[in-house]
Ligand SMILES: Nc1nc2c(ncn2[C@@H]2O[C@H](COP(=O)(O)OP(=O)(O)OP(=O)(O)O)[C@@H](O)[C@H]2O)c(=O)[nH]1
């Protein structure tokens with residue numbers, strides 16, 4: 001899974017990325033600090049079932065477990081800033097949107113303090129709500145451009161022609177069909193005009209590259225008011241307050257053994273020798289950000305992108321439903337992210353195609369109950385797949 005971090009320049013994308021991955025990247029108070037994309041690994045946070053099952057420990061293999069919290073890895077990509085009319089070549093243009101082709105969803109970082117203008121330059125009061133539409137528009141124009149350039153292959157064609165042109169963009173057949181339906185367009189003998197193409201591209205963006213909004217720099221005066229205004233104006237969008245800088249400070253302090261902090265926690269514990277400056281900085285974060293927003297927002301955004309925007313759930317496959325273990329006796333080794341509504345058979349496919357091919361039945365390990373291939377899985381389920389050898 002890949003999540004792209006996008007937005008206009010100077011909003012804190014690289015700070016967010018550095019906080020989420022602990023990778024050192026260039027961060028500076030001016031536009032276009034990032035040109036080449038930064039790629040790294042971050043973690044989705046879920047409760048590890050070993051705690052509620054009363055097991056003394058677990059043995060994570062594809063993930064980590066810290067203080068009873070299961071951390072499931074996913075890829076994060078930080079790209080260059082995008083300015084309005086990037087599709088016409090403004091700023092760095094939008095060529096680098098191609099870097100985001102493989103993204104499952106996007107986190108758009110917004111400077112909620114309103115101290116950054118549309119081009120990423122410092123200003124006094126810019127309403128950040130202006131940014132909610134602009135990136136969606138740029139992506140739609142970018143998609144429209146791709147379709148237009150290959151129009152000879154699409155015109156007169158069908159769903160396969162569109163899929164062929166959009167291959168590599170992680171766009172599925174179902175998404176193409178749904179987008180055409182939403183835009184009231186026929187996928188038989190395609191004959192769309194410019195406006196149709198744009199409407200179709202807008203729907204593809206919503207389905208294939210959905211966006212969650214990080215209202216960043218929430219620590220700055222005026223940001224809270226802007227956040228409230230944006231939330232009222234866009235009640236249907238996922239907008240989460242965030243202080244990427246605070247998260248970066250916390251994670252670095254934790255890394256150095258100065259504090260104990262699991263990303264996403266609403267508080268931290270000082271454990272090392274802190275000097276007065278460090279103490280004051282951490283106390284500011286605790287009082288002015290964590291207490292007000294139940295954390296810094298960075299982990300909340302990553303989790304919300306996965307669970308609310310992409311609507312995934314966590315399922316734990318095991319081979320021994322009594323010990324919750326694999327055949328080596330490793331307890332709850334793997335955590336898989338699957339779509340909400342996935343069935344036991346779809347889960348088997350995700351673990352191994354052979355398991356799905358020879359599927360007999362599955363077992364809900366918590367309830368010790370046999371379940372069939374069409375059984376819908378729930379978040380946190382522990383499942384044993386029984387397949388013919
Ligand atoms: N006050 C405050 N400043 C922040 C926060 N996050 C980032 N910044 C600052 O905002 C400036 C821009 O940060 P970057 O992370 O480089 O922003 P960017 O969006 O990657 O910028 P480009 O790569 O140029 O597009 C830097 O001075 C950061 O220290 C935050 O949560 N609060």
Ligand SMILES: [Mg+2]
Pocket residue numbers: 013014015026033034079080
């Ligand atoms: Mg950057």
